Amino acid sequence: MAKKKRKSNQSRVSFRKRHQGRVRDSDLTRQFHVGDAESLADAVKNERVSGKGDLTRKRTVVGVQAGAPASADDPQSHDSLLIGGRVLRAHGLRNTVLADDGRTFECSIRQVLKSLSIDGRGTVVAGDRIQFRAESETTGMIEFVAPRHGIISRQSRGQQHIIAANVDHLLIVTSAAEPTIKPALIDRFLLSAEQCGLNPVVIINKCDLVDPASLQPILGVYASLGYRVLLTSADRGTNIDYLKELLRGKQTALSGQSGVGKSSLLNAVEPGLALSVSEVSKDNQKGRHTTTTSTLIPLQGENAGWVFDTPGIRQFQLWDITAEEVAGLMPDLRPHVGECRYANCLHLSEDDCGVKNAVADGRIDARRYDSYCHLLEDDLLL
Ligand SMILES: Nc1nc2c(ncn2[C@@H]2O[C@H](COP(=O)(O)OP(=O)(O)OP(=O)(O)O)[C@@H](O)[C@H]2O)c(=O)[nH]1
Numbered sequence: 001m002a003k004k005k006r007k008s009n010q011s012r013v014s015f016r017k018r019h020q021g022r023v024r025d026s027d028l029t030r031q032f033h034v035g036d037a038e039s040l041a042d043a044v045k046n047e048r049v050s051g052k053g054d055l056t057r058k059r060t061v062v063g064v065q066a067g068a069p070a071s072a073d074d075p076q077s078h079d080s081l082l083i084g085g086r087v088l089r090a091h092g093l094r095n096t097v098l099a100d101d102g103r104t105f106e107c108s109i110r111q112v113l114k115s116l117s118i119d120g121r122g123t124v125v126a127g128d129r130i131q132f133r134a135e136s137e138t139t140g141m142i143e144f145v146a147p148r149h150g151i152i153s154r155q156s157r158g159q160q161h162i163i164a165a166n167v168d169h170l171l172i173v174t175s176a177a178e179p180t181i182k183p184a185l186i187d188r189f190l191l192s193a194e195q196c197g198l199n200p201v202v203i204i205n206k207c208d209l210v211d212p213a214s215l216q217p218i219l220g221v222y223a224s225l226g227y228r229v230l231l232t233s234a235d236r237g238t239n240i241d242y243l244k245e246l247l248r249g250k251q252t253a254l255s256g257q258s259g260v261g262k263s264s265l266l267n268a269v270e271p272g273l274a275l276s277v278s279e280v281s282k283d284n285q286k287g288r289h290t291t292t293t294s295t296l297i298p299l300q301g302e303n304a305g306w307v308f309d310t311p312g313i314r315q316f317q318l319w320d321i322t323a324e325e326v327a328g329l330m331p332d333l334r335p336h337v338g339e340c341r342y343a344n345c346l347h348l349s350e351d352d353c354g355v356k357n358a359v360a361d362g363r364i365d366a367r368r369y370d371s372y373c374h375l376l377e378d379d380l381l382l
């Protein structure tokens with residue numbers, strides 16, 4: 001036991017000697033520079049206590065910690081000084097960040113992160129989860145951007161531009177009347193959601209204007225496909241509590257035709273919120289459908305959720321999709337694709353088509369298949 005301990009101490013000393021110079025020289029390990037070799041030794045000791053790995057491994061483990069971004073003028077920096085937050089608005093040089101503790105900061109982005117992004121564009125976007133270092137009460141430096149999920153992007157000159165990141169839910173808002181419900185449009189939004197890997201929820205608003213029984217067939221189709229469908233009335237407050245629950249703790253994007261009641265629903269969830277949304281839109285009526293400025297709006301209340309206000313999301317469309325890919329993105333058509341005689345079957349006029357057979361005997365809803373045909377014929381096979 002004693003022998004083992006002495007050996008460990010020797011290792012610690014020689015490790016310290018071997019690496020002191022390097023520690024001093026290296027920017028990456030600047031944190032150890034300050035904490036001096038003592039903190040390095042302590043870290044190694046802790047690793048030893050936990051009994052994991054040999055010294056080489058300990059060095060690696062410690063090195064990763066040391067490599068965590070440190071501020072040059074605050075050499076005492078530690079990971080604990082990094083503050084978690086989310087990007088509310090990305091402006092390039094100044095990005096509005098909501099810290100997890102509720103404070104708001106204007107943050108710039110560390111150069112090394114910028115150089116990792118293509119063309120320097122979109123290093124951070126609204127919705128990004130980040131870690132930053134405060135430089136004053138109101139400013140900071142973004143040091144780390146977490147990997148993204150649920151990305152909404154738009155295409156411009158053949159390039160993909162991310163406009164919202166970490167979208168937990170996509171609410172596809174439609175209305176039961178005024179404007180009349182358009183299932184083909186819902187299908188398109190669902191396809192976009194599938195393509196982007198988003199989690200869609202279909203909302204049928206203005207249910208006060210129709211007999212709810214008349215909506216049963218359409219509800220049935222989407223529910224049988226595994227999609228969540230929610231009937232609401234912003235006017236009467238129907239299912240608004242349920243909507244609030246849906247938004248809780250999540251970053252949500254809303255899409256849907258103009259006039260279906262997206263702003264009214266948000267206003268029902270949080271009075272006043274939709275006002276700011278429409279004010280933003282009015283400021284920029286002309287660029288409304290083209291602007292890329294995306295904003296994440298925090299809802300009031302602890303962990304109440306965040307809603308994207310991004311004009312491009314409201315009408316967001318499929319991008320970069322081929323006719324051959326569409327059936328694979330429709331959960332009702334997908335299982336039958338493998339039953340077609342031709343591997344490149346588009347399920348339109350080909351013989352021995354598994355999809356058409358399934359439509360013929362009612363295993364696929366004929367209206368959904370109609371949506372599929374229209375999408376291909378009107379948009380993709382021109
Ligand atoms: N009867 C009824 N009318 C509603 C309901 N929700 C919204 N409306 C009305 O529908 C109209 C359009 O509502 P908005 O909330 O502006 O619709 P929007 O989807 O945000 O429209 P854009 O901002 O153009 O995208 C308004 O006149 C609302 O009062 C509802 O549940 N029932």
Ligand SMILES: [Zn+2]
Nearest residue numbers: 340345347353
């Ligand atoms: Zn086929």
